[in-house]
Amino acid sequence: MPRPLVIGLAGQPNVGKSTVFSILTGLTAEVGNWPGRTIERREGSARIGGREFHVVDLPGTYSLTSNSEEERIAREFILRERPDVIIMLADAAALERNLYLLAELLLLPIPVVLGVNMVDVARREGVEFDAHVLEAALGLPVVPMVASRNEGVAELLQAAAAVADGQRDYAPDRPEIAAAHREVYEEVCTLVAGAVPEGVPDSWVALKLLEGDREVTERAAEWLAPEPRARVQALLREHEDAVLDVAGARYEWIGRMVRAAVRRPKLGQVSFTDRFDRIATHPGxxxxxxxxxxxxxxxxxxxxxxxxxxxxxxxxxxxxxxxxxxxxxxxxxxxxxxxxxxxxxxxxxxxxxxxxxxxxxxxxxxxxxxxxxxxxxxxxxxxxxxxxxxxxxxxxxxxxxxxxxxxxxxxxxxxxxxxxxxxxxxxxxxxxxxxxxxxxxxxxxxxxxxxxxxxxxxxxxxxxxxxxxxxxxxxxxxxxxRLAFVMEMPLYHLPNPRTILVYAATNVxxxxxxxxxxxxxxxxxxxxxxxxxxxxxxxxxxxxxxxxxxxxxxxxxxxxxxxxxxxxxxxxxxxxxxxxxxxxxxxxxxxxxxxxxxxxxxxxxxxxxxxxxxxxxxxxxxxxxxxxxxxxxxxxxxxxxxxxxxxxxxxxxxxxxxxxxxxxxx
Amino acid sequence: MTSANEFILSDLPDGFRGIVARVTGGRDLAARLAAMGLTAGTQIVVLQNRGFGPMLACVRDTRIALGRSQAGLVTVYECPTAAN
Structure with missing residues (x-):
């Protein structure tokens, strides 16, 4: 019997990740802590078609920069524990913003399978999307899902297994850095090559340096010899604006990916979320x-x-x-x-x-x-x-x-x-x-x-x-x-009884x-x-x-x-x-x-x-x-x-x- | 791009549609907002701004709540084709 496939379950917050995790792992789920951290680590096993899977639920994060503990945990897991496949869940109603995380995941050396969840909610919001078109554009498996009704979850796992076994094509289109910074990016790549620890891609380190990622910047200072270090630091000072360019290039790539796949037949309708928010977010x-x-x-x-x-x-x-x-x-x-x-x-x-x-x-x-x-x-x-x-x-x-x-x-x-x-x-x-x-x-x-x-x-x-x-x-x-208050207000959706039961049972x-x-x-x-x-x-x-x-x-x-x-x-x-x-x-x-x-x-x-x-x-x-x-x-x-x-x-x-x-x- | 039609997000009324010009106030805020879909060049719609407390805006199908001081760091210009 083959060893269980290790799967990292990634996704931005509010994409129904807990629901998918509880469907996949059921009663096998265990709650622990990430090594040396106080954030919960949830993992469990799943079995589909005689195949065994070990699923690790990553913290929900919008990106993979080192701004928060959750983001550092997610990327450390991918780089150090090396899952066989990453399943990324996206919210069909906000696909563009969700694919920002995909743009980051594709830079890491683990194959990614995309589950596009809550297609029913998206349809009600007036967003239609075509999984085949998106799959062709991205070059990786895309599975439409309604996890709250257990639709598409098994297919997602099968797609992950097929990619891990090499039975399904995996040739993703990856975002590239904007032309204005391509030269400096390539120079940083060359400078860090060889100094970066085994398993961490040079290209990823170079990009994170240009993004001003704090953790990578600190680590790179230790990895590099004095001479290349000084050169990298000089380059980064010269190109402090690169962070906006990197983000901009990602959204430009996302725009190209979803252009043909997403349609909005109904425009200007007032959704349930907007109507209910008139009360729920009203000061009084x-x-x-x-x-x-x-x-x-x-x-x-x-x-x-x-x-x-x-x-x-x-x-x-x-x-x-x-x-x-x-x-x-x-x-x-x-x-x-x-x-x-x-x-x-x-x-x-x-x-x-x-x-x-x-x-x-x-x-x-x-x-x-x-x-x-x-x-x-x-x-x-x-x-x-x-x-x-x-x-x-x-x-x-x-x-x-x-x-x-x-x-x-x-x-x-x-x-x-x-x-x-x-x-x-x-x-x-x-x-x-x-x-x-x-x-x-x-x-x-x-x-x-x-x-x-x-x-x-x-x-x-x-x-x-x-x-x-x-x-x-x-x-x-x-x-x-003065403090920064920035927060997503997710669309309202029907609660999933199973997710709520698991939540209550775990806490009890x-x-x-x-x-x-x-x-x-x-x-x-x-x-x-x-x-x-x-x-x-x-x-x-x-x-x-x-x-x-x-x-x-x-x-x-x-x-x-x-x-x-x-x-x-x-x-x-x-x-x-x-x-x-x-x-x-x-x-x-x-x-x-x-x-x-x-x-x-x-x-x-x-x-x-x-x-x-x-x-x-x-x-x-x-x-x-x-x-x-x-x-x-x-x-x-x-x-x-x-x-x-x-x-x-x-x-x-x-x-x-x-x-x-x-x-x-x- | 600087023009007479630039506004501060926190000054804009409900229903205003514009394009994000830039996010000032440092790399951390810019990176966090970018990951949530708010980048220069994106269409933005003001969903709720009561002149006090936090406000709600929509970018790339995402409703984002912004504290008043953060909304003060986002510059928006008027969308010339803001018909719908």
Whole structure:
């Protein structure tokens, strides 16, 4: 059996690459990181007609210059790991701009097969294209596709295999440099020849030098001997304008390639995207829509996932606990306690989070897949300027609703360091899914009469705190700085259920993996800290520590139990529930009844506010350290969160007391 | 080419059709915009410009959102045959 063909899946953003990847690899997909980077690397295997393929999903990039981490990863993969074939996906509705990436890929020594996706959307936009004509012009296989309906995906893979096997002609037409710079290009080619490492084409290095590519310029200085280096540098200084010429020549080549292949029978019609954008990008209506979408996401999460969660809790976790109790009947009391009250209490609550997390990620995946997410960035841009950021920071911060770790790491799409630091400092203020789950779990217990209203108000208040902190940091710590906001607004299209399901499942699985390791261990540790040295919780180690902090906590209405639950959230935010479950669960009634009896509404509000703003979880702290490369900023972030938690907890508690929420029962 | 008919992109009203004259403000911005289809000589249509906040323009079938300061670095001249 022949070895699997290695395929690199390339494409600009918003071309449906995730959909194609999930169709190809299905359940074999694995998520890791690119070596030495924090950007996700997704790969998996596919099998068509008895042939095995290994597919690596490259980051979506508009070009292959070294402007961004993603672009460097994509070209390093091609040059170092040498896939057998590259499959490039293009958007049929914006073919010219998409082929810019093809013009770059064709300079690298790996054959390329082109999949032109979303031909149905393009047709609705009034763009018709002829794959055979384009194929003849480009000299490489072109496959028309509608990936969301699984049309053309198998054909694309077969074309890739045929090119790799040499069964299909591959003689691509490559763009050439404009006449004005041909001479200097050839001279640079000659100068770098021989000095460039094995496997990197001289012609590509020469072109990247003329384009002013930072990484290649730095590397070439190391590769070249002093004399040719000086000559190359002199040539590049003389021809600084070459970058525009290189881009211009690529589009001229693209123009020639698509001239006969693309037709626009209908001109001047108003597309759905333009009509919907009149609302979605409107400064007023767009904002109203965005808030409405957020409200809807929360409403769906509470009303759909809530009942499922209750069923899991009563129907599954409680039964497992009974079963385990019978099974461990003869075991020592401490083993029963550790397994049932420690391990299962922690793991069980984690399991009941799954429906909420899943519904939440389905909603986020839907927003991303339809193309609406970038409108959010556009609408939010002017508000982000108020806190020294632009619309692009909205996306990483928005990711923070899933998890603060990708929010901190996603901040690297922002070019300037002050703006990136500011985004990193603000990211932990975004209520992550774990904290939202804490809300989703506790708010209905504390405030059964109007859970959605209370949860929604808490989230809005949390975001107001974020804005306030942002304004203060921008004003007093970071100098106001102008930032480049440039972003594509993709055409709206029907979401693909499979892509969204895979997105949600991957994220939920990541959460479960994390839960299985850290959270259960912490839950068990807490059980030990709660059960020893004395007989009751009141005599435990944790109680001792909690009591020592009670003088501060009582100002915010937090007794030692609530303090302990808050402290345990440092390892993982959702641990505060596990801790509450263990501490209050030992009284024999359901957690909801116990909490409602013991904690006043004012203290409950204060506890929720403190938990939403408390020191970021250990994973986020680690991410902040990794991204800022500074313990100073890391500690500053933790200190800032702690101070805000205490300040706003105090404020909310005192206000709630004024409004008479200090009595028992909600 | 310099002419009396050159405008700054951020000053142009909704629906304006023109040709990109040049992108100033450095090689990085020019390269990023080029990869998204915005190069000198391309037809550009202003989709939304409210005089504050970011604006939307369409080049090569691509809708691009530009911050106000970036739009201020793009020069556009009037398209003489801007009939449709």
């Amino acid at each position: 209506w767009g904002l109203a829509l965005l808030l409405g979408v957020f409200a809807l996401v929360f409403w769906v999460t509470f009303s759909v996932a809530g009942p499922v969660q209750g069923w899991l809790e009563e129907g599954v976790v409680a039964r497992v606990a009974t079963g385990l109790g019978a099974l461990l009947g003869g075991a020592p009391a401490w083993v029963q306690g550790l397994v049932i009250d420690g391990l299962l209490a922690g793991a069980g609550i984690v399991v009941t989070f799954v429906p909420i997390l899943f519904v939440f990620y389905l909603a986020l995946g839907f927003l991303e897949d339809t193309g609406y997410q970038s409108r959010m960035a556009y609408v939010m841009d002017r508000f982000m300027h108020g806190i020294g950021l632009h619309g692009k920071s909205f996306l990483p911060l928005f990711l923070g609703f899933g998890c603060n770790v990708p929010a901190v790491m996603g901040s690297r799409v922002i070019e300037s360091r002050p703006a990136r630091l500011l985004t990193i400092m603000l990211a932990p203020f975004v209520p992550c899914s774990a904290r939202l789950l804490v809300l989703a779990f506790l708010v209905p217990l504390f405030f059964p009469a109007f859970p959605t209203l209370v949860a929604w108000s808490l989230v809005v208040a949390n975001l107001l705190v974020l804005v306030l902190i942002g304004v203060l940091l921008d004003r007093f710590v970071f100098r106001r700085e 699985w990541t959460f479960i993996k994390r839960a299985a390791t850290i959270i259960v261990v912490v839950s068990m540790v807490i059980w030990v800290l709660v059960s020893y040295p004395g007989a009751g919780v009141d005599d435990s180690y944790l109680a001792m520590f909690g009591r020592s902090l009670e003088p501060v906590g009582s100002l915010l209405g937090l007794d030692w139990r609530l303090i302990v639950a808050t402290l345990s959230s440092f390892v993982a935010k959702e641990n505060s529930i596990a801790a509450l479950g263990i501490i209050f669960g030992s009284e024999g009634e359901s957690l909801g009844q116990t909490l409602a009896m013991v904690i006043t509404p004012a203290a409950a509000l204060s506890f929720l506010v403190v938990n939403m703003l408390f020191v970021p979880c250990v994973a986020t702290v680690a991410a902040i350290r990794a991204e800022t490369r500074s313990w100073g900023w890391t500690l500053a972030s933790a200190g800032l969160m702690l101070a805000s938690a205490l300040l706003f907890g105090l404020l909310v508690y005192r206000l709630a007391l004024l409004f008479g929420l200090g009595g028992a029962g909600a």
